[in-house]
Amino acid sequence: MAYTTATKICLIALILSAMPAAFADTPSSLAAGYAADAAKASPDFTPSAQRGQTLFTKSWGVSQKMPGCTACHGNDPKVGGKHVVTGKRIDPLAPSTNPERFTSLKKVEKWFKRNCTEVIGRECSAAEKADVIQFISQGS
């Protein structure tokens, strides 16, 4: 069967458009990556949703306006929240209700860096990131 040039171009475009999806990060691939990093320091590390929840809901007391993650993200990652200063709606973190979350390592790194520094007063460790992703994506 002979393909016309147009068909070939369409096929190539189709394949190219499908590629980013194939190579995009997923919540589990990101958690696994952070877990592997954490395991370098403590070999028996496995991500824990419970530890993640503790970190997420803790009032760290570093920032007056933003004592914890929930100040902006709300108590339920499936529901989302509201920026505590500007009032802007913050879309849910849970991939089950917001599939865009945790699909780009670059984005995830940027926000962990910015928000951990603001709320906890330091950057988060790979272990903490793995735990938090485990907590946020559980049940999805």
Add this chain to the structure above:
Amino acid sequence: MKPASFAGVILLLMSCSALSDTLPVPTNALYPEECGGCHVAYPPKLLTGDNWQQIMNGLDRHFGSDASIDAQSKQEITAFLLRHASSDPRHRATSLRIHDTPWFIKKHHRLKPRAYTNASVKSPANCTACHAQAEQGVWHSPPHSRMRTFMDYFTNDDD
């Protein structure tokens, strides 16, 4: 009139009427991505270039938060903001806050201060609390149904 030119006129009319209540928001991929996470990606023309420059130079102390971004994004976003900034002094505020500009104050002079402390609004920075479609570039006054919710927050004097 030929159907084609008639359609053209209709399109022109539609775009003109749309212009009256929209604030053209120039697009840039990085700007909403980097700045629109915490607040509306404010239209660049709401501040002057020197104001935007000061904001971009102080991102590590951004109204009480560290909002630093990487050098390349900073450069691109600054260039974008400066390209579309206002040159009108009514869009300048020494506080660097859009709601302190003479233009904003005049536009919102009928709003009582407590409108902003309402739990669902929180801050004059929260444009979408009243201008629901602000992020799509539609800034006309809120529809009546929505205004009614906020009626208590308006004074009656018209000047």
